[in-house]
């Protein structure tokens with residue numbers, strides 16, 4: 001396993017240890033969260049953890065949870081979510097995030113913000129001084145609104161680009177059947193304000209700024225060849 005995957009596994013394992021029997025658990029999306037979901041599955045299989053229910057944030061989380069035998073429920077079936085575990089593409093010193101590298105941020109924001117405790121799992125490469133410095137901001141958009149939303153994002157000072165598939169010909173389609181515009185902002189002085197302004201554009205479903213949502217950030221590192229986890 002390479003160093004980045006060792007970091008992801010270390011934080012995934014650490015987050016899974018915070019799940020207790022009987023909890024309703026928000027199950028995030030992405031390669032780091034996959035490590036956490038696998039660790040939860042292992043704890044269930046060994047009998048160390050019992051009676052949990054997962055609320056998935058994507059098709060990826062549904063498929064993996066089914067493979068591992070993690071029982072899933074919808075938001076209609078639970079009173080509350082005790083804990084959510086999810087990755088991020090950038091984390092700033094205030095624990096604000098950019099998410100959506102896997103185009104799953106709309107369901108993720110819903111589930112993560114409902115959780116009583118939201119734990120973010122990242123490798124140390126995701127920590128930034130300012131949001132937007134390494135990652136474009138994903139915005140989920142209804143297909144019929146692509147042109148006016150692109151203009152509105154440009155008017156907000158961004159450089160928007162429709163996300164294209166890597167193996168798929170044509171644009172990336174989200175789990176909800178929408179498209180994603182990735183936006184470069186040279187500066188995001190006020191993430192909370194930008195989050196609201198973008199979500200106020202008609203045709204936008206959700207953007208990847210998560211402001212004031214994260215409670216705990218677990219950061220994976222490899223020091224002297226040994227994986228370690230610190231908490232922010």
Ligand SMILES: O=C[C@H](O)[C@H](O)[C@H](O)COP(=O)(O)O
Pocket residue numbers: 028029030031032033086087088089099100101102103104105108
């Ligand atoms: O849409 C995807 C999610 O927001 C992911 O949690 C995020 O992109 C981080 O993914 P990874 O752990 O694979 O870097």
